[in-house]
Amino acid sequence: MTLTAGFANPVADAQSCFRAVLNAMARPGRVHLVAGVTAPFPLCGAAAAVLLTLADHETPLWLDADAEAAGGWIAFHTGASIVTADRSAFGMALTLPDLTGFPNGTDEMPETAATIILQVASLEAGSRFVLAGPGLRVPAILTVTGLPTDFAAIWQRNHGLFPRGIDLILCSGGHLTALPRSVSIKDA
Amino acid sequence: MKGYNFAYLDEQTKRMIRRALLKAVAIPGHQVPFGSREMPLPYGWGTGGIQVTASVLGPRDVLKVIDQGADDTTNAVSIRRFFALTAGVATTTATAEATVIQTRHRIPEKQLREDQIIVYQVPQPEPLFRLESSRVETKRMHGLADYGLMHVKLYEDVARFGQISISYDYPVMVNERYLMSPSPIPAFDNPKMDMMPALQLFGAGREKRIYAIPPWTRVRSLDFDDHPFRTINAPYPCGLCGAADSYLDEVVTDDRGGRLFVCSDTDHCAERRAAGHVGTDGFQEAAE
Numbered sequence: 001m002t003l004t005a006g007f008a009n010p011v012a013d014a015q016s017c018f019r020a021v022l023n024a025m026a027r028p029g030r031v032h033l034v035a036g037v038t039a040p041f042p043l044c045g046a047a048a049a050v051l052l053t054l055a056d057h058e059t060p061l062w063l064d065a066d067a068e069a070a071g072g073w074i075a076f077h078t079g080a081s082i083v084t085a086d087r088s089a090f091g092m093a094l095t096l097p098d099l100t101g102f103p104n105g106t107d108e109m110p111e112t113a114a115t116i117i118l119q120v121a122s123l124e125a126g127s128r129f130v131l132a133g134p135g136l137r138v139p140a141i142l143t144v145t146g147l148p149t150d151f152a153a154i155w156q157r158n159h160g161l162f163p164r165g166i167d168l169i170l171c172s173g174g175h176l177t178a179l180p181r182s183v184s185i186k187d188a
Numbered sequence: 189m190k191g192y193n194f195a196y197l198d199e200q201t202k203r204m205i206r207r208a209l210l211k212a213v214a215i216p217g218h219q220v221p222f223g224s225r226e227m228p229l230p231y232g233w234g235t236g237g238i239q240v241t242a243s244v245l246g247p248r249d250v251l252k253v254i255d256q257g258a259d260d261t262t263n264a265v266s267i268r269r270f271f272a273l274t275a276g277v278a279t280t281t282a283t284a285e286a287t288v289i290q291t292r293h294r295i296p297e298k299q300l301r302e303d304q305i306i307v308y309q310v311p312q313p314e315p316l317f318r319l320e321s322s323r324v325e326t327k328r329m330h331g332l333a334d335y336g337l338m339h340v341k342l343y344e345d346v347a348r349f350g351q352i353s354i355s356y357d358y359p360v361m362v363n364e365r366y367l368m369s370p371s372p373i374p375a376f377d378n379p380k381m382d383m384m385p386a387l388q389l390f391g392a393g394r395e396k397r398i399y400a401i402p403p404w405t406r407v408r409s410l411d412f413d414d415h416p417f418r419t420i421n422a423p424y425p426c427g428l429c430g431a432a433d434s435y436l437d438e439v440v441t442d443d444r445g446g447r448l449f450v451c452s453d454t455d456h457c458a459e460r461r462a463a464g465h466v467g468t469d470g471f472q473e474a475a476e
Contacts, residue, residue, distance in 0.1 A: 010199065011193065011194045011199065012194070012246070012247060014199065014202075014203075015194075015202075015245070015246045015247075016246060018202075018206045018243075018244075019244070019246060021210060022206075022209060022210065022213065022244070022387070023387075025210050025213045025214055025402075026213050026387045026400075026402045026403055027302075027402070027403060053203070053206070054203060054206065054207055054210075056200065056203055058203075058204065059207070106331070107331035107332070108327045108328060108330070108331035109327075110211075110215050110218060111208070111211040111212075111215065111218065111220045111221075113211075115210070134216045134363050134401075134402040134404070134405040135213075135402035135403055135404060135405065136404060137383070137385075137403075137404040162215075162365070163215045163218060163365065163366075167210070167211070167214045180213065180214035180215075181214055181215070182214055182215065182216060182363070182402075
């Protein structure tokens with residue numbers, strides 16, 4: 001088995017990917033382009049870049065069974081240990097997992113909640129959601145293919161836990177956006 | 189710079205700070221602990237802000253650093269040079285040209301834009317620290333959103349002095365959930381934080397905390413219905429540029445009671461003077 005490379009330029013690529021994620025968290029639903037990595041099957045470029053940017057030996061990772069083929073690549077490039085969902089700091093998923101299975105923080109330390117990187121089919125076409133909350137002057141529209149039909153209801157339970165709750169990073173191809181726990185989501 | 193990673197910090201440290209920043213943005217106003225590193229300058233000189241800036245900065249960024257509004261004071265000059273040296277980034281004193289602005293105790297007068305990030309240096313991130321010395325207790329109070337203690341402090345101010353006697357580091361509520369220290373900016377600057385288009389990041393190096401306010405987020409200065417929040421400023425226009433709406437510094441000019449009130453934001457003042465505005469103590473730029 002041969003491993004594909006990580007970032008071509010580790011320092012600069014991680015910085016530009018981080019800025020994309022930071023901007024996406026700060027302005028939920030806005031889609032950003034990231035580049036610089038040849039993704040391992042079955043991950044997309046954006047998901048692989050986010051893992052290289054944020055995961056390391058300090059962040060236990062939960063890996064979706066469908067994404068296990070990328071386990072060797074993740075272990076080699078990030079050093080993150082693979083753990084069960086309830087002990088994870090990050091989740092890497094190809095379909096939306098049960099959010100209640102992940103740590104969602106405590107009232108005093110809500111920052112200990114997990115971040116789930118979710119690979120979706122498209123961030124350009126599909127179901128439309130209306131986002132509102134910090135970071136958005138006026139409600140924004142998020143278009144995405146690959147979320148469950150009852151996602152708005154699932155998210156409402158997560159958002160209702162605020163300041164606890166899971167943060168989501170959605171990735172598709174070379175694009176990503178983010179849904180911090182602070183954002184409220186309705187079907188458009 | 190040879191022998192150092194881009195922007196001084198190693199990648200492992202940057203990842204740790206970046207993760208803290210993302211959580212801070214997701215929970216506006218909440219203080220996220222982080223593993224603050226030893227920096228090549230002492231605590232109190234902006235080590236928290238520097239670590240945040242180093243983790244955010246990219247080669248195409250343009251950096252501005254201000255200290256009490258001024259681009260040309262020791263702290264601002266040395267931090268700007270530090271990043272010019274270790275990251276090779278372009279620096280500027282013009283607020284409009286900067287993509288990242290690191291600040292000590294002021295917000296620029298010019299309205300910031302969506303594509304800008306402002307990084308505050310924070311000496312004491314805990315707004316309740318003068319009222320409750322135990323971190324365990326203040327953490328619990330933030331968890332429960334129990335901020336009665338701060339309201340009592342403001343009430344006691346009103347009872348004793350007839351007004352709220354806080355002129356800087358005036359406590360704010362972020363997104364109607366977290367009580368937050370805006371860092372020691374003058375209360376004059378507090379309204380600029382409310383619904384600011386730019387992303388606001390806060391770094392406290394000694395206290396090892398990072399917090400953030402996303403763009404377009406409600407930031408409310410605490411007050412009472414019958415004692416509404418109001419800003420205080422010297423009742424003069426700037427002596428050099430004539431600006432009546434900017435925050436002023438008082439400069440003693442002689443030993444006979446001579447005083448000069450000038451804009452604290454040096455870039456704002458210089459830009460106005462270049463555009464032809466002259467104050468009562470100023471002179472026409474062209475005649476220089």
